[in-house]
Amino acid sequence: MSNEQKSSGSPIVGIILGAVFMVGGTYLSLNAKALGVGGIQETLEGQGIPLDFGKTIGTIGVFLILFPVIKSFFIKPLQDAIQERNSDLERTFTEAENLRTEMERMRSDYDRRLAESEASAREQIQSQIREAQNLRSSLMAEAATRADALVQQATAEIEAEKQKVLVELRTHVVDLALAAAEKVVGENMDSERNRRLVDDYINSVEVVA
Amino acid sequence: MGNLLTTGFHLIAGVEEHAGEAHKAEGHHGPSFIGLAVYVLLTVVILFFMMSKAKSGLNQRVFKNSYTSIFEQLYLFLENMCVGIIGSHGRKYIPMMMVFWLVIFVSNVIALFMPTAPTADLSFNLGMALIAVGYVQYEGIRANGVIGHFSHFAGPKLPVALIPISIMIFVIELISEVMKNVSLSLRLFGNIEGGHQAVLAMNKIGDPVFIPVGAFLLPIKILTCVVQALIFCLLTCVYISLVTAHHDDHVEAAAAH
Numbered sequence: 001m002s003n004e005q006k007s008s009g010s011p012i013v014g015i016i017l018g019a020v021f022m023v024g025g026t027y028l029s030l031n032a033k034a035l036g037v038g039g040i041q042e043t044l045e046g047q048g049i050p051l052d053f054g055k056t057i058g059t060i061g062v063f064l065i066l067f068p069v070i071k072s073f074f075i076k077p078l079q080d081a082i083q084e085r086n087s088d089l090e091r092t093f094t095e096a097e098n099l100r101t102e103m104e105r106m107r108s109d110y111d112r113r114l115a116e117s118e119a120s121a122r123e124q125i126q127s128q129i130r131e132a133q134n135l136r137s138s139l140m141a142e143a144a145t146r147a148d149a150l151v152q153q154a155t156a157e158i159e160a161e162k163q164k165v166l167v168e169l170r171t172h173v174v175d176l177a178l179a180a181a182e183k184v185v186g187e188n189m190d191s192e193r194n195r196r197l198v199d200d201y202i203n204s205v206e207v208v209a
Numbered sequence: 210m211g212n213l214l215t216t217g218f219h220l221i222a223g224v225e226e227h228a229g230e231a232h233k234a235e236g237h238h239g240p241s242f243i244g245l246a247v248y249v250l251l252t253v254v255i256l257f258f259m260m261s262k263a264k265s266g267l268n269q270r271v272f273k274n275s276y277t278s279i280f281e282q283l284y285l286f287l288e289n290m291c292v293g294i295i296g297s298h299g300r301k302y303i304p305m306m307m308v309f310w311l312v313i314f315v316s317n318v319i320a321l322f323m324p325t326a327p328t329a330d331l332s333f334n335l336g337m338a339l340i341a342v343g344y345v346q347y348e349g350i351r352a353n354g355v356i357g358h359f360s361h362f363a364g365p366k367l368p369v370a371l372i373p374i375s376i377m378i379f380v381i382e383l384i385s386e387v388m389k390n391v392s393l394s395l396r397l398f399g400n401i402e403g404g405h406q407a408v409l410a411m412n413k414i415g416d417p418v419f420i421p422v423g424a425f426l427l428p429i430k431i432l433t434c435v436v437q438a439l440i441f442c443l444l445t446c447v448y449i450s451l452v453t454a455h456h457d458d459h460v461e462a463a464a465a466h
Contacts, residue, residue, distance in 0.1 A: 029242040050239050052332045058242070059327075059336025062249055066312065071304040074260040078284055079303075081267040088270065 011068030021061025029054020174198045239330045239402075248327045252315050283310065287442065294446040295453065302449060305344065306442045309337065313397065313441055317434035320401050321427065328437070329401045334394035341445045342389050349452030358452065362386075389448060393441060400437050404430045 029052055032038040037053050044051045177198050240248060259276055266274025272281050287306045291299035313328055320326030327333045349358040362382035363375045408423030408430075415422035 026242065050331055051335065052242065055242055055245055055330065055332035056336040056339065058246070059249075059333045060340055062253075063308070063312075063337065063340050066253070067305060067308055070256070070260070070308050070311075073257075074264055074280075075284075075304045075307055077264060077267055078280060081272075082281065082284065085270065 011072060014064050014068045018061040018064030018066075021064060022058050023061075025054045025056070025058025025061055027054070028057055170199070170202055173202060239332070240325050244325075245327060245330055245333060248316070248319065248323070248325070249333070252312060252319060252327055255315050255319075256311055283307065290443065291446055294443070295450040298453065299446070299450075302446070306445065309341070309445065310438045310442050313337070313438040314434055317401060317437060320405065321430055321434070325405070326401060328397050329405060331394060331398040331402075334397045335390060337397075337441070338390040338393035341393060341441075342386065342448065345389075345445070345448040345452055346386070348449055352453045361452075389444075393444060397437050397441060400433050404433055 028035060028037065032041055032052070032054060041051055041053065174195060178194065181194075239245075260280070263274065263276035263280040266272055266277035269277075272278045284303070284307065287303050287310060288300065291302050291306060293299075295302060316326045316328040316333075320329050346358070349361075352358075353361065362379045364378040364382070367375050404426065408426050411423040411426065412421055
């Protein structure tokens, strides 16, 4: 850019030089013969080359003025506008690229978190299943224990009831035997000794049974 | 606007008639100095009118103004041409090329509607060519130094015994450089003035039946307007690229280091 500015030179110099060329060209064109170029021009004209050196020099002057004026009036603003627009587009593209990168990062983050959530949920479900299985095992063991205890209790109660019934039965049998013996012998058999004899007999019968 | 144009045309015609009579008495062809000045002024006025219109649309983010869009496309086209032909440092020549292109194009378009135009004058074209070739020499000297630039005219370095050949090449190259001016100016002058003469000649064919046969040349002349502006800029770019090619190599080498 600095090189470009160096090469363009000062616009004022160009404009002044251009004005000098224009005035010089006008003077040359109007006084061609007096300045000694009229003959050359006429010779060229005769050969079919219509040249007026005054016009040529004037044209050079016009362009020396036009270059800096048009450049500063229009071309520089146009260049700046195009440059600005390109910068805008570049910035927009960069922003879009950054947003895309950010979106991809968020997406991968989301995927990672989703995978983590799934793994966590799976872990929790497995844990719950394990816990439920443990609970089931412990409950079954407890139920079995309680059932055994109940069975033992019931057995003991049955045994106790049985013993009680046996004792009652034995007492009843003894009473019946004594009553029957009283009837047979016609005498009171309810003495201590008789009762013991009957009990001993029943016990011996039970042992045999 | 119509009145303004009509007044302008009358003014130009009056000036042409007044100045042209004295001029033709001296045996000159083409517009007189004053006539050329009026045509150049008209060209500059049209240019600045269009540029003002285009400039008003520069503050938009997307150029919706048609003038601005056209100038933008022209700028991008010339940028591609300069960078493509001259190289990466070719961007700095865009303003000059754009001024050349605009002046030549507008002048050529004026030639479609007016009896003559700035680019239909060989002297005007020679002035442009001298600026273009002069600038090329200036850039060549700036890029290679005075001795380096003119030593290129002598061709490759030859043994002492072949120095006469180098001198011959030098002279031929000097003539070639001068002929670049002739080439640039005569081509443009021939195309535009030739177009005028062709239209006049064809109109004479249709004169008996009042048909302007020459008008059928308008599409070709419009094409010529664009092509001649393009060729002038293109050749100037080529000339600049020839003298600054080493400069580009140095820039690339420096960038590589």
